[in-house]
Amino acid sequence: MCLRDPVYDCVSDISLLEPASPAPCRPVCRHVRALQVPVRRHQAWDHRCQLSYDAEALRRRSGSEAGRHGAYDTGLASVMKPSTASGDDIPAIKPLGVGFSWDFGRFEEAEGMLRGVAEDLTQQLKLSFTVKGSNRLSSDKATLIRPLFRASPPTRVTKTARNRSPVIKDQTKWDACLKLFVGGGLTISGDQGVMMALIYHGGIRTNHFFLNQSALFIRTSSALFRTLHASKTRINAQAESTTSTLKEASVQATTKTSLEQKILGYEAIIGIETHVQLLTLTKAFCNCPYLYGSQPNTTVCPVCMGHPGTLPVLNSKVIEFAVKLGLALNCRLSMTSKFDRKQYFYPDLPKGYQISQFDIPIAIKGFIDLDLPVEFGGGHRRFGITRVHMEEDAGKLIHSETGSYSQVDLNRAGVPLLEIVSEPDMRSGLEAAEYAAEIQRLVRYLGISNGNMQEGSLRCDVNISVRPVGQSKFGTKVEIKNMNSFSAMNRAIDYEISRQVLLHSQGQSDQIVQETRLWEEGAQKTFIMRKKEGLADYRYFPEPDLPEVVLTKDYVDKIQQVLPELPEAKRRRYEKLGLIMQDVLFLANDNHVAEFFDASIENGADAKLAANWIMGDIAAFLKNERLSINEIKLTPVELSELIASIKNGTISGKIGKEILFELLSKGGTVKSLIEEKDLVQIVDPAAIEALVDKVIAANPKQLQQYRGGKTKLQGFFAGQVMKESKGKANPLVLNKILTDKLNGGN
Amino acid sequence: MPSLIQSPRFLLSHCLSPLPPNARSGFCGRLFHRSSAAAAALSSDAQTISSNQSSSYAPLLAPPSSEILSMRESLLSRRRTAAEIAEEYLDRLRRTEPQIRSFLHVSETVMREAEEVDRLVETGAELGPLAGVLIGVKDNICTVDMPSTGGSRILEGYRPAFDATAVRRLKEAGAIVIGKTNLDEFGMGSTTEGSGFQVTANPWDVSRVPGGSSGGSAAAVSARQCAVSLGSDTGGSVRQPASFCGVVGLKPTYGRISRFGLMSYASSLDVIGCFGSSIIDAAIILNAVAGHDRFDATSSMHEVPDYASCLISIDQFDSKPLKGLRIGMITETMGDGVEMGVVSSIKAAALHLEELGAVLTEVSLPSFSLGLPAYYILASSEASSNLSRYDGVRYGKQVAADELISLYGDSRADGFGPEAKMRILMGTYALSAGYYEAYYKRAQQVRTLVRKSFKDALEKNDILISPAAPSPAFRIGEKVNDPLAMYAGDIMTVNVNLAGVPALVVPCGFVEGGIAGLPVGLQMIGTSFSEEKLLRVGHIFEQTLQNHRFVPPLLG
Numbered sequence A: 001m002c003l004r005d006p007v008y009d010c011v012s013d014i015s016l017l018e019p020a021s022p023a024p025c026r027p028v029c030r031h032v033r034a035l036q037v038p039v040r041r042h043q044a045w046d047h048r049c050q051l052s053y054d055a056e057a058l059r060r061r062s063g064s065e066a067g068r069h070g071a072y073d074t075g076l077a078s079v080m081k082p083s084t085a086s087g088d089d090i091p092a093i094k095p096l097g098v099g100f101s102w103d104f105g106r107f108e109e110a111e112g113m114l115r116g117v118a119e120d121l122t123q124q125l126k127l128s129f130t131v132k133g134s135n136r137l138s139s140d141k142a143t144l145i146r147p148l149f150r151a152s153p154p155t156r157v158t159k160t161a162r163n164r165s166p167v168i169k170d171q172t173k174w175d176a177c178l179k180l181f182v183g184g185g186l187t188i189s190g191d192q193g194v195m196m197a198l199i200y201h202g203g204i205r206t207n208h209f210f211l212n213q214s215a216l217f218i219r220t221s222s223a224l225f226r227t228l229h230a231s232k233t234r235i236n237a238q239a240e241s242t243t244s245t246l247k248e249a250s251v252q253a254t255t256k257t258s259l260e261q262k263i264l265g266y267e268a269i270i271g272i273e274t275h276v277q278l279l280t281l282t283k284a285f286c287n288c289p290y291l292y293g294s295q296p297n298t299t300v301c302p303v304c305m306g307h308p309g310t311l312p313v314l315n316s317k318v319i320e321f322a323v324k325l326g327l328a329l330n331c332r333l334s335m336t337s338k339f340d341r342k343q344y345f346y347p348d349l350p351k352g353y354q355i356s357q358f359d360i361p362i363a364i365k366g367f368i369d370l371d372l373p374v375e376f377g378g379g380h381r382r383f384g385i386t387r388v389h390m391e392e393d394a395g396k397l398i399h400s401e402t403g404s405y406s407q408v409d410l411n412r413a414g415v416p417l418l419e420i421v422s423e424p425d426m427r428s429g430l431e432a433a434e435y436a437a438e439i440q441r442l443v444r445y446l447g448i449s450n451g452n453m454q455e456g457s458l459r460c461d462v463n464i465s466v467r468p469v470g471q472s473k474f475g476t477k478v479e480i481k482n483m484n485s486f487s488a489m490n491r492a493i494d495y496e497i498s499r500q501v502l503l504h505s506q507g508q509s510d511q512i513v514q515e516t517r518l519w520e521e522g523a524q525k526t527f528i529m530r531k532k533e534g535l536a537d538y539r540y541f542p543e544p545d546l547p548e549v550v551l552t553k554d555y556v557d558k559i560q561q562v563l564p565e566l567p568e569a570k571r572r573r574y575e576k577l578g579l580i581m582q583d584v585l586f587l588a589n590d591n592h593v594a595e596f597f598d599a600s601i602e603n604g605a606d607a608k609l610a611a612n613w614i615m616g617d618i619a620a621f622l623k624n625e626r627l628s629i630n631e632i633k634l635t636p637v638e639l640s641e642l643i644a645s646i647k648n649g650t651i652s653g654k655i656g657k658e659i660l661f662e663l664l665s666k667g668g669t670v671k672s673l674i675e676e677k678d679l680v681q682i683v684d685p686a687a688i689e690a691l692v693d694k695v696i697a698a699n700p701k702q703l704q705q706y707r708g709g710k711t712k713l714q715g716f717f718a719g720q721v722m723k724e725s726k727g728k729a730n731p732l733v734l735n736k737i738l739t740d741k742l743n744g745g746n
Numbered sequence B: 001m002p003s004l005i006q007s008p009r010f011l012l013s014h015c016l017s018p019l020p021p022n023a024r025s026g027f028c029g030r031l032f033h034r035s036s037a038a039a040a041a042l043s044s045d046a047q048t049i050s051s052n053q054s055s056s057y058a059p060l061l062a063p064p065s066s067e068i069l070s071m072r073e074s075l076l077s078r079r080r081t082a083a084e085i086a087e088e089y090l091d092r093l094r095r096t097e098p099q100i101r102s103f104l105h106v107s108e109t110v111m112r113e114a115e116e117v118d119r120l121v122e123t124g125a126e127l128g129p130l131a132g133v134l135i136g137v138k139d140n141i142c143t144v145d146m147p148s149t150g151g152s153r154i155l156e157g158y159r160p161a162f163d164a165t166a167v168r169r170l171k172e173a174g175a176i177v178i179g180k181t182n183l184d185e186f187g188m189g190s191t192t193e194g195s196g197f198q199v200t201a202n203p204w205d206v207s208r209v210p211g212g213s214s215g216g217s218a219a220a221v222s223a224r225q226c227a228v229s230l231g232s233d234t235g236g237s238v239r240q241p242a243s244f245c246g247v248v249g250l251k252p253t254y255g256r257i258s259r260f261g262l263m264s265y266a267s268s269l270d271v272i273g274c275f276g277s278s279i280i281d282a283a284i285i286l287n288a289v290a291g292h293d294r295f296d297a298t299s300s301m302h303e304v305p306d307y308a309s310c311l312i313s314i315d316q317f318d319s320k321p322l323k324g325l326r327i328g329m330i331t332e333t334m335g336d337g338v339e340m341g342v343v344s345s346i347k348a349a350a351l352h353l354e355e356l357g358a359v360l361t362e363v364s365l366p367s368f369s370l371g372l373p374a375y376y377i378l379a380s381s382e383a384s385s386n387l388s389r390y391d392g393v394r395y396g397k398q399v400a401a402d403e404l405i406s407l408y409g410d411s412r413a414d415g416f417g418p419e420a421k422m423r424i425l426m427g428t429y430a431l432s433a434g435y436y437e438a439y440y441k442r443a444q445q446v447r448t449l450v451r452k453s454f455k456d457a458l459e460k461n462d463i464l465i466s467p468a469a470p471s472p473a474f475r476i477g478e479k480v481n482d483p484l485a486m487y488a489g490d491i492m493t494v495n496v497n498l499a500g501v502p503a504l505v506v507p508c509g510f511v512e513g514g515i516a517g518l519p520v521g522l523q524m525i526g527t528s529f530s531e532e533k534l535l536r537v538g539h540i541f542e543q544t545l546q547n548h549r550f551v552p553p554l555l556g
């Protein structure tokens, strides 16, 4: 891999950030203004959706004289609001795309200027190009514009009113304040805090019509959801996908049938955008480490805070991880890829743009294979992957309880993400949730992310539209966010499908509009968060601070060679080992479990037996102790040893279990435990015969009864012999001898 | 002409070995013994040149010599202390600053740092190559513990947490930052009138602009308020003020000097450059700051030669030191719209180069006039994005507001000046959906054309020459009402930025104006990473140029 300057063409002249050791950040706290934004939160979010302004509308507007004195056209009204009257008849306008207040005169100027400049270019190049849908600047217009170029004196700012909100300049006070708002009792964790605030707000703005509709669905399925909710409450994140799947099985099955009835005659089209946070030591473009849950604004530096003069330097691990994922998703890699700036204003975005990839993502056109759970009828699915691209994460906003201001935590700003965009191939909540689960499996297998949904390391935004079966045109797309588990995804999507189908079937499909909705766990329904006003114009352009990334075949081949066996390949291999699908899915679900299993069978353990031990007693132990399989003292070698010892008759199955628990909790080897506790099975018929004789001799009364026809007493004798042998007698040999003795000997 | 800076200059005939230990041996000796024989041999050339000039002052004068080396010599010979020298500069600064206004901030620790240098001298410790050298830093280059505003009200009072890599390297070499120099807001302008704080005057005529955007840095060196200074060049911001103020200005190859710590205006064009009163000083500064930086992915790993040691001393010259050098004069820069005085100065300079043995031809760059619109589209586009970070949220001006939109809107409306706003608007348009192809993409295509035409011309020629500006310094306020005319003034320089190649401006003559004439600079353009060649040619040119002394009358 090398880097190439797209303009100046210097190849491999450029360095990458060394990812080895995160340097301790220079204390920059004194430069962090309390990072507190005095905003009403809804305005903040309104802003986010509106900040891309509609260039076309702007152009129309600036061209129309009438527009100068009020009466905006629709496109413009959505992006501009008149500020307080200035006494002038021309209202002051805030073009949000530019980020400062300005009046229309200047827009004309800027546009005229630009057009003049472009005219110049055109004429000189003897080329003709026209700006889409606009007329060339006439000479009249040019003279009109000229006088406007009267530069006003530099804006002298006299006095600005003191900030009314409490801006805390002192670091200790800031910490205390954070504790107050974030730490003390009130548990706002990560995205949840923000999301909760949003939901709250979303609820207020929800259209009555939707409220009624949702109520309807809640009634039909609330019982199911409640059960599910209860079962979900204390599942820890790591075990989330393993344990909950089975538990929820029945619930989901029921949901599925009820859903199927509801959407009869309709088809849902689902596509998913997944953000995966990468497990790099340092952030994507600076040397800061990222640790989930750190005190706000402690893992920041001038670079990730967007200070003047700072520049991004790419962390080479990001490329490596992106290539890994691209290969794992069977994608075509772009051997030359570049970064672009995606521009919008928001307080959690320090630079005013996000470094992302626009037209040349690192990987495109792949697919992912997965097996649906057996409980839902099973089946194999292949979903298309449209693209995978690299980008940086934004910070987080923490909204104050009172809602009068919000605080910005930039710890997460600059953390590397891979965004995976799927083809709209999913048709149900289950498929979507399984797709997401497979992505989680994949990134964990690859070791590029912890894939933890609760911490926001894996975030899914789902696009859903519904159309009557047979119709080729897609329905209106609705986006859902804020699902922090797979089951939530499943439920949110099924809920949303039902909502849309109902609107369709009632002839109210026009009520389905392009919008973003949030899933609320408490209410078990989706709420409107914001309406989308046309297409956002993020004004992408190539990031001039970063060279292009040029991959070499060698580099890709090397990564390909060290790629681990992926979940799909594992499942197919396990199937060939003769395991049933349920076992296959269980074992391949968690890469650590799969590794453990693989290591066991490599040491000669019988696959079926190893699977049984792992899925049975070991899984139960893990669940009880809340451990993951790589945290226990039992090694795969010992498990295979244990299995072998039972198989060859050295110990009995019963003793095997005892030894297993010993190994799980205390460690050690099977051999030493057997020796230490003298647990070797007695298989010598003579020895067993002696024991049998002894027991028979000691129980003449029972012998008499047995011989009198009460043959059930054989069990009693067997038990006695076992007791005598301290459980070590081989049951088969024992029974054979015992039967002989009881029946034969006089 | 008695000069305030005489004292160090006259020391040059004694050449000890005041050089930093890193292998610059021999360089000093070759440099500073001005052989009278060589001078005599060249005097006929000099006559030819001076006959072209209208200026009648300035009889045979010594060519400019290095402030840095003479200072170093003074220190090592214990003739003067760093504190004395610093005091002298500060005195001059205090005296001239009310008229020139080139500094936005003057460091309070200069004397303390100079005394520290003296302590090192006393202990006999090894001195850095720039020990005690007072350096002015353009205010869009970050300096720790000193305000760095980029000339914008939006960053009023902002103090960065880090030094720009260039500044750090200068400090490591022993330099003392004397202060932060004025500029057009974020480097957007050609006069320094676009500063959010003050207007800087030209030391040659205080009713005139020093050029821009690095006007403060150029004026400060011209008025000898500091020995050398750092500027930045996005579309000519080092070269045009160097020409206006009669100093040496170097715009290195894109990527030669790390941009880390330079407030981005147009990232793909921005370069840090340097000013000095002699070529040697510019070369020594370049030596100190050039080279790869892991904090700037666009900084080049290209090897850094010893720029200063490759300069040939005048006594080593034969009569044709530039024999065989192919020089192309860019036809497009010598025609309409360029003032007659400027044209004749450049022609005289070209003639002088010819006398020194160079082969002069005229070169046409067909894409030359395309550069200007392409430059303004690209620069504005990148600027609109680079200035988004100034939102009043984390640092800088914050205007109290009840809602986020007003917080952004009011902070930025209050903080940015009109030129910055204009360029943000232009850039926002150029990048908008539906416009992108027509503007930004087209401009990038033009850029490729420009690069190619430079490449072709520089295959046939070793260096290209042109004026650095179509006119000498104009009057303050003269062009503020005509931004298009102002933009047009950048025609001489923007192409070089688009091509990413290095260019050096050397004072070459005067035109009438002011009390002592106004200086004119000669721009020399080379291929990427050919700074060494440019400096060598510039040095020969400078050493052999007779009858001109580029010390402003203000200091007389």
Ligand SMILES: [Zn+2]
Pocket: A283, A286, A287, A288, A299, A300, A301, A302, A303, A304, A305, A414
């Ligand atoms: Zn950082």
